[in-house]
Amino acid sequence: MSQPKVYSIAPDTPFLPTLAERILDGTLLGDWPRGEDNPFWLSDITIVLPTRRAQLALARAFAERGHGLMPDIRTFGGEAPEEEPFLPPIEADPLPQPVSRLERRLILARLIEAWSRTEQGAQTLSTPPNAAEILALADSLGQVVDDLNTEQVPASALKALAPDELAENWQRVLGFLNIALEAWPAILDGRGKADASAIRNLRLERQAATAPLVFGERPVIAAGSTGSIPATAHLLGALSRLPRGALVLPGLDPDLDYEALLRTEEAPHGHPQYGLAQLLRRLGTPPSTVVELGRPGVRAEVIRQSLALANGTARWAQTRAALLPRMAEAVKGITILGARTADEEARAIALAARGALMAHKSVGIVSPDRNLARRIAAELLRFELEVDDAAGSPLFHAPAGRLVRQILSLAANGFAPVDLVALLRSRATVLGLERAQVARLADILETRVLRGRRPGPGLAGIRALVAERREEERLAPLLDALETAIAPVCALLESDTRFSAALLARTLAEAFARVAAPGPMPGRSELEAWAEELGGREGEGPLLPATGLDQVLYKLMAGFEVRNAQPRRDDISIWGQLEARLQSPDLLILAGVNEDIWPETADPGPWLSRGMRLAAGLEPPERKQGLAAHDFEMALGNGEVIVAYAQRMGTSPALPSRLLQRLEAFIGEDAKALREKGRVWLEAARSLDTVVSPRGALRPMPRPPAAARPRRLSVTEIETLFRSPYDIYAKHVLGLRRLDPLGEEVGVRERGTMIHEVFARFIIEGHDIHAAGALATLNAMAREAFSGLEAVAERRDIWLRRFEHAARDFLAFERDRDGRIASRHAEVSGEWTFTLLDNFRLVGIADRLDVLKDGTLEIIDFKTGSVPTPADMRNFDAPQLLLEAAMAREGAFEGMEPRESSALIYMKIAAGPEAFKPTDFKPGQGFSLMGAADEVGRRLQRHVTEFLLSDARPMAARIRPDVTRRYRGTYDHLARNEEWTLLEGDEE
Template identity: 55%
Template sequence: MKRGALYTIAPHAPFLPTLAKAVLSGRLFPDWPRDTPFWLSDITIILPTQRARQALAEAFAAEGAGLLPDLRTFGGEPGEEEPFLPPVDAPALPPAISPLTRRLVLSRLIARWAETEGGREVMATPPNAAEILGLADSLGSLADDLIVEGVPYSVLRDLPMADLAENWRKTLAFLDIALTFWPDWLAERGLVDAATRRNARLDRQAATVGVLYGDRPVIAAGSTGSIPATARLMAAVAGLPRGALVLPGLDTSIGPEGHERLITPEAAPHGHPQYGLMRLLRALGATVGAVTELGQPEIHPRTRLVRHALALPEATAGWPQARAALAPEIERAVAGLTVIAARGADEEARAIAVLARDALDEGRSVGIISPDQTLSRRIAAELLRFEVVVDDAAGVPLFQSEAGRLARLALAVAESDFEPVALMALLSHRGVTLGLGRQGLARISGRLERVLLRGELPPIGLAGLRRGLAARLEGKRLDAETGAAIAGLLDRLEAALGPLCALLQARRWSAGDLASALRQTLAALREPAPGEAEADLPGLPEFEGWAKALAEGVDPGPVLPAEAPHAMLLALMAGVSVPEPGASNHRVYLWGQLEARLQSPDVMILAGLNEDIWPRAADPGPWLSRGMRLAAGLEPPERRQGLAAHDFEMALGNAEAVLSFSERLGAAPALPSRLIQRLEGFLGPVWAKTLRERGAVWLDRARALDAISGDPVPATRPQPRPAAALRPRRLSVTEIERLIRSPYDIHARHVLALKRLPPLGEVPDARERGALVHEIFARFVNEGGDFSDPRAVETLLSLAEAAFSRLDSIGERRDIWLFRFRRAAEQFVAFERARESEVENRSAEVDGDWLLPSGFRLVGRADRLDRLRDGRTAILDFKTGALPQAGEMTAFLAPQLPLEAAMAAAGAFAGHAPSPPGDLRYLKIGLGPEALVEEHFRTPKGMTLGEAAEEAQHRLEAHVEALLMSDRLPLVAGVLPRTGQSYAGDYDHLSRLAEWSAAGGEEGE
């Protein structure tokens, strides 16, 4: 290596501006003639990314350069350090296979292997389609690793099999077949792997740089040479008469012993930030002493701090001495350094957005770097509240774009057989028109939702929806015109989703089949109304390209199991992104990790610094263990952690750097990155607390965005006072408890005429089960069932089977309910047989109507009225939910049974002569071993049932007189709330119960 070919720029010096100044000042290539206006344009500079190329051009312009150097790039994506090819006379390289095609071809191999005896032994369970596609990607990554490192596939055959477990032996046997087949398959089609093509292009340029550039200056800057072919090109550039390498952040204080230590595998140096650079120097045949610092000669305390913190594990024993040596400059080292420890990812994104907005107000630029694309999108969304559009070249994954979302919704409807929630989500998507236009479709789908999808659920599927529609037309619950419009919409849906539904009925299909069906479905869903143009849909061109590549590509992929189609779709769309519409209008940038070593914004924010995110987990993949990779001559997975640590070290060279992480990710606790842990560990608890206190300022401001300013003012309880004439004069016996506990519910139901809208796609629950149990027991009695009949239980079960058969939509739960009903039927029959000598006759579901002297009418339906042999009446109330507590009964806060007793005594039930109460009893029908539990109504001590009925009547009349017959009192909510109630009332949200009751609202009035 010739003298003067190797340079570096320390982390604390802005990389690109420093490089520009070194070129312009003549520090690089001092012997290059500068006496013509075109001297600078004869210099070539090769950089890792297009962003760096643009930023370097701006740096030259800022220094007053009129003409720019010849700026080229090693490639535009992280890890793809590939320059543009020169115009040399050489045969064209074969085209590279697309990642999608490779994924499909390799997945075919893996799917076949999974069905062999060896594959079944290696895999714990048969893989689904998404898992097979994921394994195909990891197999492709292994092939790339072998190509990049220059390791022939045959090396895997020479691994010491005796030392391997049986599962690894079988895996290697498959790899031998797969990696032998793969090159032959590519050669037959005139294709190569992208990694092979990149290596060939880099090696071709390395062989021609002498001819291309001669004695003109050439600089390769910003690369660590992590790809061997890139390192070979860098070596060729350094060997030119005027060739130079400018390395990012090489530690020039490392001596020969430290250099040797950092490339010795036994020292486990792969996660060290300097490992890649030291390895590159050894490949170049150079030492650290041959590298010249282009930036500031003095090492900044911040840089020394970070290098001590990220030293090899064995060096941590010397931290106390290193900390003491740095102590005089520690304040300078941590000046401008902030740590944000957010409670969750949403708070982290909001705090970063607030910090970036503050920096923009001060005219400063902001660079945000995160390997977590989801967090990046959150940050961009949070910045939109400040009308700040972020420059993010990563775009949106196709799976999450508008077009991808529409494809997922269509797949969900077909997979769920037109389940109501999925169906309405699809019809609500702005891209769906179905030939009706958005307004026309919204009008008809709204009627479909209210008429068919809420309340009583029809059988599932389009056939069920059509039967439900016919029943409503027959029952005159729907006019013919609306019915025809809904029927037409169902026909259009059937036609549009037909290809997907037909596909999902098959047990196995290929990726090409899925893409073709989705493409046809989306085209039908987006059909415009007559005379209208098709509306734009973000991501549609990318979706069309993806679907066409799958449906019409070289290989449609293997026939895969049909389970988990959504996961399969996600795996198939992996790697396809949709550009964000619009351009940035502010100096806020979202960058990948590679930019951390090159860009120098005023504020550098490293986001998502959680363990296993930055750096990623050292996962060797499913095909080779870590030891097997090393034995094959491949770099261990910790190598990626070393690159992440180097990017971290370079980013912290910025004067103002912010490190952020989340203490929880989703529902699980999360750890800060080991990079933050080591930094704080070296600093010690005092300075670590100081850095977090700086970050707490931004967290407080982020939380304040959605906080209420000033002291909270409790909401007042609504006091509706409608005129007496508007208050109801008729209530059911079950509504009297509402009148006592929350008169507001009566106001909302009968004065405002508001009725709870059933939830969309509500699954039958305990309420429906209770209604069916009531129906079964009532039918048995009213149809003359005999409890003494030995087949009484079987008769009840046949009635139950007919009743529960209507619940097609809940499948297994219906079957469980029916199975457990047998126990309830047995205990119910036993209960009735024990009362046989007391009961003269039984009546079920008896309607009652009682006009009180005040003119108020009480109506109701008794579950059971039994005439006892002594002339009194027994009233039974069936419950499938909780029974009233004893205190509620004695306080007459559960007045239904005593009021029904008063109605029976007054002869208010049809077909029943007046009679006093002889028994008031609850029967709780459960699902456990005690399927039937009896509970007698409890009266106050010393009070008979007849007296309790009279007391309930007096209390009813008092409430009616005070609340309904005059407007003297308001109808307020929550007067006597039920203790421990776990569910919300129908009108709690309307009365804002949570607002004023949580703030200490009045109770017990």
């Protein structure tokens, strides 16, 4: 057979347009007749490309050159109908059916689960793996199988490894691998199936063997492949050796020392040319015989020098000096965009893409980071640009997948209010009713039933709250439909035994069908296909517990992608690295060019170390980095290209890719100009959501008429009147009340309130503090008060145990002071009317009013939060106890005679060392206790006169702010405090 005919197209030459031109001008056809003597000559040519997108782009290139009659353009390893022309004109055994990724995942997971229960497995795994971890291990084991198949290394090669040279954990792993990989072919044979990677090898080998019979003397051109798969390399060699066969490589560097590159001791696997060097060695073709089809410029030389081998960087000074006169020409068209965050990166890329589209340019965006790709697509929607993401979106994140996850969360969390409202608020939820009806009933359920309430467990707890609110008649249709839809999922999760993944899939699919609205929904068909395949695999995969199923679902849905079915504009696309390799848009944007993303981390996986892979004859993990570097090299040759990265990923600092760092290091000072060009888009991105002339909100100064201002306040609201009259305005004039949080967890504050109520009840009911059963009585009251916390039973039990300590402290406190107490009074209501202030009423409930034997009062305020600071007491910023003392002197409390107060005490009842340690109220210098009460009374009257009885005085916000407060006030957001306090220079 003849020598292979190998060609190359440099990175800075458009690959597919150049390929079309060299076919049309006959360079790649030899003496094949073309022109008027053979009008159908183009249709006799076969071209094989790596991807469908390249196939479509090449067809477009021929059409743009006036050729409507196309060549036969195929893809390597395409679908079976496409490959029929490749089939040999002889009988051949049919290829086996491929095992699906999901089926293989389940089978291997069962093997791993069984191994994890053995002594060897338990010693190897630090902790017993859960179901999600087992499924992840199964996927990585499947990758080992694919690597062995792809690189045509028999599994028996692992047995040749010397166990004694390995650490103990690797010896145990290797023992499992030898058993599992030996059993794996037999498992597949029993099912009449084979790995997709093995079938691909068989198909490619068959195509290589029969190529002379299929194509004969007709031209056939294989283009764009690097031959990284050995079977593909074999086919490339067979096609290139045909009488009119040709191989066109992407971006071969003819000047590279390939012998040095292939010396493994220099670790060249991450070099962009390593794969091409391997291919040429397999073909037996020296680089000097490769014909360049394009017109390589200085850009290609700069890229190749910047990505040279480590020993090549020693010659950078000489090569840079030689290229320096043309360096500006080389980097013309390159822009570097170093964003602060991934969010800013996506926004800047979207702006750059929009700018190119407005200039009637085509745009291609390449990113290996799928999350970043989705961010860019979302940013483009700002400008009504719907972009087609070639990779699609994972089923787990698609609308159909999200709805299934919401159903699972609702059942797993016992109909928690947040999960319930989230499901009902989804526009995909109908439950067999009209969507408008579901939305209306969801409003009623949320606002009238669930806000501020804590239901018991399950749907029964929701129904109990509905009955308490007397909303059964209106909400019954919704709750009945919800129960019918979700009951099978709840029953599955409440079962005592573990269940199969197949049962989970069938149950979730049935619930989805009952919950979801009919009609099109992104991901519906993919979800149905997933459920059908998984639901038919009873007995496969690990058995699942009823907990942690969200992560299990994520692993089970891996590999199911939702593609866009709607037509999108064709002048902008988001591609993966492989899809973009041969594309040449007017503007190519490389996104996510960060270290550990492009290229990705060289991770050998959990089953084989790097040394074990090399010893077995497998490529090291750095091989993927070499492919990523080649993709970077090809993309950077585009005429106009933007290279973007982020300086932070989430909350962690990030580095630009080593590929970009090497490029900038080689370019030198000219790299600053490339960054300056990127700064334009970064500044535009930063200013996109910024007001050009920012003007902060002014301090709110509402002036409602005096008649609309309140004539009744509680003693706890007087501090608010002193500090921020605006809050009184919002609450009493506007009538705004804070919505209680939905599904708020029981916290320390509520625990303190319950304890407070128990102690008050003990006093009100007149129990004897010296009785032998006093502690038992308090504990019984606490159990009754805490009985409504069935939803958090474990926390309730802990609090009840802690309450006993608080009860002992309470009794000790009361017994210690009993000798000076004449009578105790708890939860005493009071009202003080100021006739001279338009009958303004001050109301309140005193926690404790204890009459001392000397006839005075001791007023106690039990605090569940913090005690006021001494400064607040001195400055009258904590007026509650002083006002209660003034009310007591006026006889304003029910059933109490007018009395002077001799002691005002704060008592903290929360847990901790400060519990039940009294804090005396300390008035300011020059004031007695009742003198301070008189002063606070005068201040109250002045504030009422100024802020409540006058039309002129505005009810301003934060006139005396509490700078020690670390929580948001109820009306802070309404007053837009953060805006105008910053404007006025408030330190807080």
